[in-house]
């Protein structure tokens with residue numbers, strides 16, 4: 001559809017794997033719909049997705065990456081450190097921000113040189129709204145979160161309900177939302193509890209969103225329709241839910257295997273072979289996303305819970321204690337699990353989309369990262385929820401209280417993404433939640449998850465809500481281009 005008038009776009013992801021993955025899927029969706037797509041990023045960050053872009057390009061889709069060198073030497077960083085990821089040393093974080101601010105005028109120059117009709121940028125590039133205004137093009141903001149999370153954060157900013165709580169662990173209702181959602185002040189992000197630098201950044205982001213043409217979310221109507229409507233109402237902006245983007249952009253196994261850092265062929269002799277020996281819906285998938293590293297004491301509790309549960313499991317785990325007690329413990333645990341064939345450990349990065357769609361998987365233990373929530377909904381799987389940072393605690397509310405497809409481990413305390421925090425969730429609590437989800441008590445959750453999975457698949461089909469939303473957005477952008485062309489056309 002967009003092909004005839006050649007809509008040209010630029011996508012600018014943030015410098016972080018977990019933000020890059022869904023926005024690149026969004027970019028690929030635009031290319032599937034005939035829009036010319038250039039993704040701008042730095043070399044190291046491109047390694048997260050280049051295989052997917054190459055695959056799409058080989059299928060004749062108008063998509064490419066434009067690399068900009070990260071100014072590592074200028075900010076005193078070793079080469080290759082150019083992202084906010086799980087292994088990024090804390091002291092380097094401010095320097096990466098410095099690098100990003102050096103890149104800003106270079107990105108802006110590229111917008112000027114490449115002359116797109118519109119840009120789609122991650123929320124963490126609020127300056128792009130002014131850059132787009134200068135070029136008289138539309139800016140669309142990508143939110144990596146759920147509509148519920150954004151609505152709840154907005155309500156906390158507006159009503160500050162936590163200030164009326166008797167203590168930090170006293171549950172309070174968040175006012176003004178479609179459902180009664182209760183959280184304790186400790187479960188709220190620190191920047192919402194009391195103002196800090198991040199509060200200011202989030203304000204700037206919100207202002208930039210209000211000045212944008214609109215926003216896109218990795219969500220779909222039936223997943224959180226009340227919050228989709230609510231959010232558009234309170235923000236007064238246009239927004240399009242176009243998810244599940246992972247399902248839509250990664251239609252065959254080669255796409256799923258190419259996503260992220262997974263090594264091809266790894267499954268043949270490894271996790272896939274192991275998983276294929278297991279009964280349908282019998283295996284737990286345990287993962288805490290791309291940004292988390294637990295301390296040794298927490299890993300021990302998880303290992304105990306998994307072993308005691310008697311369930312088979314795949315656990316995606318990161319070492320955090322090189323050469324120490326923790327490493328030895330995990331190695332011995334892995335050995336024991338290999339012998340008993342009860343558990344399979346994946347170190348570092350798992351091909352999550354491929355694993356979740358395997359019929360042997362029966363449920364997740366998840367940190368409630370939004371992408372993982374959408375991916376498990378798509379796979380029709382119930383969840384044990386264990387929120388950690390970002391907007392995870394809000395997502396838990398959606399999964400457990402609104403959709404009723406999850407059971408909580410009872411995490412009590414929000415923490416920063418690169419912080420261990422003070423809370424250690426005990427093996428008993430993890431085990432109890434697993435027990436509920438994997439037993440007959442979890443039947444209703446499983447049934448609801450299945451129904452939602454059907455809705456997810458419908459959303460991206462011809463006539464589905466996400467399909468319609470994306471077509472509508474592209475139609476509007478085409479219309480804007482056409483009107484501009486008519487404005488500037490010489491009068492006959």
Ligand code: UDP
Nearest residue numbers: 018260289290291349350352369370371372
């Ligand atoms: N992911 C993956 N393998 C991993 C870890 C993460 O494929 O080992 C993908 C996952 O499928 C999801 C994204 O990375 O698309 C993680 O995003 P999410 O919002 O769930 O969590 P975050 O990494 O932001 O904490």
